Amino acid sequence: MPSAKPIAAAPARRRRKPAPGLESPLFMxxxxxxxxxxxxxxxxxxxxxxxxxxxxxxxxxxxxxxxxxxxxxxxxxxxxxxxxxxxxxxRMLEFGHTVLATDRLREKASPHLEALNRKTGETVNLTEMEGPEIVYVVRFPSLHAVSVDLHVGSRLPVYCSAGGRAMLSRLDEAEAMAMLGAVRRTPMTKRTVTDLPGLRAALARARELGYALNDQEAFVGDISIAAALTNRAGEPVGAINIAVPSPRWELAEVLRRLVPQLLKTAREINRELADL
Known part of the structure; x- marks a missing residue:
């Protein structure tokens, strides 16, 4: 057996407000x-x-x-x-299987995402928002080499992910900003926008354009575009995104070639979600 890795020193943490429910007498x-x-x-x-x-x-x-x-x-x-x-x-696999098997959004979106993956040849994902994070629930990988290796179950902060911003842009602005103001926003790259005025502007652009853009804010060398999926009430229930490596893609080409296909796929899925 290989020798055990040394225990890393625990990083210092800033004091934060307790998450909702932690102070309840029902909390175990x-x-x-x-x-x-x-x-x-x-x-x-x-x-x-x-x-x-x-x-x-x-x-x-x-x-x-x-x-x-x-x-x-x-x-x-x-x-x-x-x-x-x-x-x-x-035995832990049983929980993950049940989560995926009972996710109606995943069921509806998967055929469309697979088709988008075949058309573009690039990584296509479905994410859902859980508190201050997004979680990947469907992932069709690129046919080419990629710079970021994520998987179903991976999580990213909502404030610096294209999927997270796409979903936040479909919420009431005050609600979205309150959510962002309540979380610790740590830069993941030199390009990560963490200040509230900058995030407010990013959500306004996503609201106007119908998609959110992440240009190397979560990972160096990764460009991601995302569009929100909504239920009949117009509430965000998830987001689809296309992620590409910047060494192979110029931002202008992403916007010209991939955004129209992303938005078309989101519209098709949203039409099906309206029947749920």
Whole structure:
């Protein structure tokens, strides 16, 4: 077995307002700790021994010991018989499968996204907004080499992603700005817009044009355009986007060749969503 990676020092964190529900008497801290352990193990992406897992989850070792024992007994964790390191078990796959199988938006949008992927030869995604993040629920990869390797389940901040801005642009402006004002906005590249006036302007442009643009704000070398998907009430339920690498695409070509196809596909999906 390869030697374990050293435990990285925990980065300093600014104090933030508690997320909605954390201060409710209904909130169960023990359940929250369980998910801290699962999220830490998922983020590590490898087998992790108990002491390191406690550090990654920012929890007391004895608490993590009880949590991992329970999860292993229930079949949600595996433990190596020699190293005693933990990994997520295959049983966790059942949750992801159910999430995807019961997502009506994914069902309606997937054929259209596959067709768009074939026409453009570029990466096409469906994202949904969950709190301050977007999550990828469908991904048809490019036929060419790409600079960003994301997958179904990947998450990005809503403020600096094209999909997030597309969805925010379909909300009431005050509501969208309140959401942006409540989250910590850390630059992901030198181009990331994080100030509220700049984000307000970006949402106004997306509202006017019908699509949002992200020019290397989330990842260096990645240009992304996105259009919102809405329900019958006009509320955003998701966004579709096309992502291309800047070494192969000039921004002007993205706007000229890909935006019309993106908007056409969004209109087709939205017509079907109106029947739901």
């Amino acid at each position: 801290a023990s359940v929250a700790k369980c998910f801290q352990v699962l999220e830490a193990l998922n983020a590590a992406g490898r087998a992790v021994a108990l002491t390191e897992l406690a550090a990654l989850a920012r929890l007391d070792r004895s608490a993590v010991q009880r949590i991992t024992h329970t999860l292993r007994a229930l079949g949600y964790l595996r433990q190596h018989p020699l190293t005693r390191a933990f990994t997520l078990s295959g």
